[in-house]
Amino acid sequence: MxxxxxxxxxxxxxxxxxxxxxxxxxxxPGIDWQRCYLDERDxxxxxxxxxxxxxxxxxxTDLHNTWLNTVDGYRARxxxxxMSGARLDGGQFIEADFTRANLDGASLAGADLRRAKLFGxxxxxxxxxxxxxxxxxxxxxxxxxxxWIDGLHICAEGSISACR
Numbered sequence: 001m002x003x004x005x006x007x008x009x010x011x012x013x014x015x016x017x018x019x020x021x022x023x024x025x026x027x028x029p030g031i032d033w034q035r036c037y038l039d040e041r042d043x044x045x046x047x048x049x050x051x052x053x054x055x056x057x058x059x060x061t062d063l064h065n066t067w068l069n070t071v072d073g074y075r076a077r078x079x080x081x082x083m084s085g086a087r088l089d090g091g092q093f094i095e096a097d098f099t100r101a102n103l104d105g106a107s108l109a110g111a112d113l114r115r116a117k118l119f120g121x122x123x124x125x126x127x128x129x130x131x132x133x134x135x136x137x138x139x140x141x142x143x144x145x146x147x148w149i150d151g152l153h154i155c156a157e158g159s160i161s162a163c164r
Contacts, residue, residue: 021033021034021035021036023036023037023038027043027047027048028046028047028048029048029050029051029067030049030050031048031051031052032051033052033053033056035054035056036056036057037056038056038057038061039058039059039060040060040061041058041062042061043058043061043062043063043066044062044063044064044066044082045065046066046067047066047067048071049067049068049069049070049071051068051071051072052071052072053071053072053073054072054075054076055074055075055076056073056076056077057077058076058077058081059077059080059081060081060082062081063082063086064082064083064084064085064086064102065084066086066087067086068086068087068091069087069089069090070089071091071092071093072091073092073096074092074093074094074096075094075095075096075097076093076096076097077097078096078097078101079098079099079101080099080100080101082101082102083102083106084102084103084105084106085104085105085106086103086106087106087107088106088107088108088111089107089110089111090109090110090111091111091112092111092112093111093112093113093116094113094114094115094116095114095116096113096117097116097117098116098118099117099118099119099120099121100121101118101121101122102121102122103121103122103123103126104123104124104125104126105124105125105126106123106127107127108126108127108128109127109128109129109130109131110129110130110131111132112131112132113131113133113136114132114134114135114136115134115135115136116133116136116137117137118136118137119138119139119140119141120139120140120141121138121142122141123141123142123143123146124142124143124144124145124146125145125146126146126147127146127147128146128148128149129147129148129149129150129151130149130151131149133149138162139161140161141160141161142160143159143160143161143162143163144156144157144158144159145157146163148163
């Protein structure tokens with residue numbers, strides 16, 4: 001009886017402490033869109049700074065010139081997203097998927113991209129100063145003109161898969 005009562009109490013505590021994301025919430029700073037599907041939307045030019053976007057899907061979404069600074073984007077999916085000029089500074093994008101995303105001229109300064117998938121991504125002219133890339137997949141990523149993580153080098157034209 002005591003064990004059953006403790007199990008019920010633990011279940012109630014867990015349910016009360018869990019925050020459900022409101023996927024219909026209007027875009028804005030600090031929103032909670034965890035595990036939402038926002039594929040093929042137009043979110044260009046919006047400010048989503050400081051938002052919780054863990055495991056959220058933005059496949060083929062227009063995010064150009066969008067502010068994603070200090071976002072928690074763990075395992076978020078940005079497959080084929082249009083993100084030119086976006087600001088991802090200081091964001092946590094561990095294991096995020098940017099396969100074929102267009103990040104032309106985007107700023108990712110200080111972002112955490114450990115184990116992220118950047119397969120075939122366009123990172124031309126992107127700011128990568130201080131980015132953590134341990135274990136990231138840059139296969140076929142175009143890094144031409146990108147400012148490299150050390151802040152001292154600009155990747156040469158034709159830098160595919162690695163900064164030259």
